[in-house]
Amino acid sequence: MNFFENELNQRLNALRGKNLFRELRRVDSPQSPRIQIGGQTFLNFSSNDYLGLANDPILKEGAIRAIKKFGAGAGASRLICGSLAPFHELEEALADFKQTEAALTFSTGYAAAIGTICALLSKDDIIILDKLVHASIVDAARLGGAKLRVFDHNDLNDLEKILKWTDKSAKAESGKRKAEILIVTESIFSMDGDDAPLREIAGLKNKYGAWLMVDEAHATGLFGKNRRGLAEELEVSGQIEIQMGTLGKALGASGGYICGSRALIDFLVNRARSFIFSTAPVPAAAAAATAGIRFVQSNQGKARCNSLWQRAKQFNSKFKIQNSKLQSTIIPILIGDENKAVEAAAKLREQNIFIPAIRFPTVARGAARLRVTLTAAHSAKDVSELIRALKTLDIGL
Numbered sequence: 191m192n193f194f195e196n197e198l199n200q201r202l203n204a205l206r207g208k209n210l211f212r213e214l215r216r217v218d219s220p221q222s223p224r225i226q227i228g229g230q231t232f233l234n235f236s237s238n239d240y241l242g243l244a245n246d247p248i249l250k251e252g253a254i255r256a257i258k259k260f261g262a263g264a265g266a267s268r269l270i271c272g273s274l275a276p277f278h279e280l281e282e283a284l285a286d287f288k289q290t291e292a293a294l295t296f297s298t299g300y301a302a303a304i305g306t307i308c309a310l311l312s313k314d315d316i317i318i319l320d321k322l323v324h325a326s327i328v329d330a331a332r333l334g335g336a337k338l339r340v341f342d343h344n345d346l347n348d349l350e351k352i353l354k355w356t357d358k359s360a361k362a363e364s365g366k367r368k369a370e371i372l373i374v375t376e377s378i379f380s381m382d383g384d385d386a387p388l389r390e391i392a393g394l395k396n397k398y399g400a401w402l403m404v405d406e407a408h409a410t411g412l413f414g415k416n417r418r419g420l421a422e423e424l425e426v427s428g429q430i431e432i433q434m435g436t437l438g439k440a441l442g443a444s445g446g447y448i449c450g451s452r453a454l455i456d457f458l459v460n461r462a463r464s465f466i467f468s469t470a471p472v473p474a475a476a477a478a479a480t481a482g483i484r485f486v487q488s489n490q491g492k493a494r495c496n497s498l499w500q501r502a503k504q505f506n507s508k509f510k511i512q513n514s515k516l517q518s519t520i521i522p523i524l525i526g527d528e529n530k531a532v533e534a535a536a537k538l539r540e541q542n543i544f545i546p547a548i549r550f551p552t553v554a555r556g557a558a559r560l561r562v563t564l565t566a567a568h569s570a571k572d573v574s575e576l577i578r579a580l581k582t583l584d585i586g587l
């Protein structure tokens with residue numbers, strides 16, 4: 191045992207030495223614009239609860255109703271003990287929201303990525319990722335074992351270069367089954383808040399006969415006329431074979447989803463191991479997510495979304511940080527050095543503002559940043575307070 195503890199302590203000290211050590215901070219309140227940590231109240235600019243739904247009465251009541259009717263736990267995997275009605279209601283609501291034939295939900299977005307990518311590809315296939323895609327997709331690509339290629343962030347020329355190479359390599363190995371090619375990108379990138387050129391990427395995937403999977407974790411509920419996501423805004427939904435996202439961000443609940451054709455969903459039910467070999471989420475989570483989706487589709491949801499964009503405009507009128515044409519709710523304040531980022535976050539906490547210093551391995555080494563997220567639940571006064579506090583920091587704003 192001693193050797194084990196010693197080894198781990200050495201590894202932890204190495205992290206501390208590089209200012210990469212992380213620890214949990216206990217919060218004694220719901221997620222909302224104000225959170226309580228250690229008896230102190232902080233203005234919270236760190237959560238992905240973009241529409242302020244995580245603590246909304248509509249979602250809570252949905253969850254409570256589901257608990258009363260269906261209990262606390264799901265009993266087993268949905269293929270084993272039967273599939274509780276709240277999951278079906280959720281998947282119908284999702285497919286209706288996203289305008290796809292069908293939908294399947296997983297316990298998390300992470301599990302959705304792993305289950306889907308590993309089910310669709312085998313080692314003779316090729317997976318092509320944007321350099322900045324989320325860890326869940328990177329892990330899925332590695333676990334799935336397909337040939338992995340990475341294109342520079344949002345770089346269409348680099349993507350096409352790789353697609354040309356796959357074309358040749360597919361021909362060279364003629365006689366075998368045709369290798370499938372899957373391109374995966376996010377729509378709004380989680381740590382940079384910028385947007386992918388989905389239309390052009392869809393054009394390339396058509397030209398080279400590839401498949402396209404788009405992770406809308408940070409766009410679902412926020413972009414497009416009906417708030418379905420960036421694919422709706424750019425009118426390319428119909429060209430994306432696999433639409434992925436999470437129920438845990440703007441939708442305010444918990445879980446991951448895949449939307450697409452009936453064939454895709456039937457295939458995943460049969461082949462996605464993170465779906466098959468895992469106990470179904472609690473029915474309360476599904477019911478809360480359903481309430482979140484319905485809220486987003488309502489006029490109230492539209493109004494909530496509009497106030498979020500007003501907050502974003504207010505913030506962006508003061509700083510020129512965004513590297514995107516679109517407004518984003520994610521504002522990366524790049525600092526670079528890990529020590530300086532941790533210091534800046536600590537200084538903000540002294541002013542009762544909670545913003546995490548995002549460091550390796552979430553972003554590249556030397557690309558540490560403060561990641562500010564705005565939500566519809568913040569008031570204009572909250573955002574003014576944030577702007578004031580950021581100006582006190584010596585980080586070149």
Ligand SMILES: *Cc1c(COP(=O)(O)O)cnc(C)c1O
Binds near residue numbers: 324408444
């Ligand atoms: C959060 C996130 C996920 C994972 O979703 P969870 O439901 O939190 O597991 C996947 N992709 C991106 C881009 C994310 O930001």
